[in-house]
Amino acid sequence: MSRISPRSRAIGYVAGLLLVAALALANMLQLPSIHGPLILDPTNPKVTLDDVEREIIRRYPVDDISVSKLASMMATSAVTLFDVRTREEFEAGHLPGAIRIEPGSSAKDVLSAHRDQLGDQPVVFYCAVGVRSSQVLMQTLRELAPHTKGQIFNLRGGVFRWAAEGGVLVKGDEPGKPHPYDASWGKLLARTIPGS
Numbered sequence: 394m395s396r397i398s399p400r401s402r403a404i405g406y407v408a409g410l411l412l413v414a415a416l417a418l419a420n421m422l423q424l425p426s427i428h429g430p431l432i433l434d435p436t437n438p439k440v441t442l443d444d445v446e447r448e449i450i451r452r453y454p455v456d457d458i459s460v461s462k463l464a465s466m467m468a469t470s471a472v473t474l475f476d477v478r479t480r481e482e483f484e485a486g487h488l489p490g491a492i493r494i495e496p497g498s499s500a501k502d503v504l505s506a507h508r509d510q511l512g513d514q515p516v517v518f519y520c521a522v523g524v525r526s527s528q529v530l531m532q533t534l535r536e537l538a539p540h541t542k543g544q545i546f547n548l549r550g551g552v553f554r555w556a557a558e559g560g561v562l563v564k565g566d567e568p569g570k571p572h573p574y575d576a577s578w579g580k581l582l583a584r585t586i587p588g589s
Contacts, residue, residue, distance in 0.1 A: 435581035442557065442585045445522050446550050453527035455534065458546035460558045463517060471514040473543075475503070477526040478552075478572070486562030486569020488519065488555065496525040500536030503529075511541040519548035519555070521574045522581075526551065557585050 433440050433448055450457065458466075466472050467489075474491040476483050483493040492510060494503060504511075516537070518526035527547050534545060548555065552571045556562060562569035571589060573579030582589050 435578045438584065440581065442522065442550055442553055442581065445581070446554070449523045449527055450549070453524075453531055453547070455527055455530045455547050456544065457523070457549040458515075458517060459549055460555050460560055463546075463548060463555075464560060466515060473507075473510045473512075473514055473516045473541075475507075475516065475518045475526070475529075477518055477520040477529050478574075482521065482552075482572035482574065484564065485572035486552070486556075486564050488552075489561060489563050491519075494529070496520070496529065498529055498533070500533035503533055503537065504540065508540060511537065513542045515543040516541055516545045517548055518546070519551045521572070521578060522551045522553050523547055523549060553582055553585050556589070 433444055435445070463472070472490075474488050476487050476491040476493045477496050477498070478487075478493065479496070480493065483491075487493070492507060494507070518530045520526040530545065530547050537545060550557070552562065556571040562571060564570075571582060571586065573582045573589075
């Protein structure tokens with residue numbers, strides 16, 4: 394049986410470290426491709442909202458907030474809510490007090506229209522399941538952060554999770570309902586909230 398020399402062992406160790414560093418760098422350089430469309434098929438009956446949430450968290454490294462924590466926060470203090478969905482989705486039902494902003498909004502767009510809503514309170518972005526709101530949050534966080542003393546979050550699971558956990562949605566002065574975004578995501582919504 395041959396012995397591995399200390400020099401060979403050291404070279405192997407350094408080579409292993411270099412491989413780990415190279416893989417980490419390759420992963421960082423591929424960030425734009427990570428932000429492409431979700432691989433998960435919302436029409437697949439095996440795909441759950443939990444699966445979608447895990448994929449969003451993996452792809453978009455932003456601070457998120459759970460439905461229960463947001464509900465508690467809203468009950469005890471002021472929170473600025475930015476709804477990152479289409480007008481049609483927003484009008485079907487949104488969180489009470491939410492401000493609709495266009496998906497793909499830039500920091501300049503948000504600041505020029507809503508700088509006064511930023512202050513000491515937390516800011517929460519949300520959409521149907523969290524993809525669009527995570528994208529806007531990633532694109533605007535650096536510029537928005539100096540204008541608020543509160544933390545900035547993405548609502549984990551979006552409106553789908555909010556409604557699934559009994560959160561109130563409004564449509565004007567009446568109760569609202571979650572909008573399915575499209576027919577494919579509507580299938581996930583129907584599995585998440587039967588009868589929706």
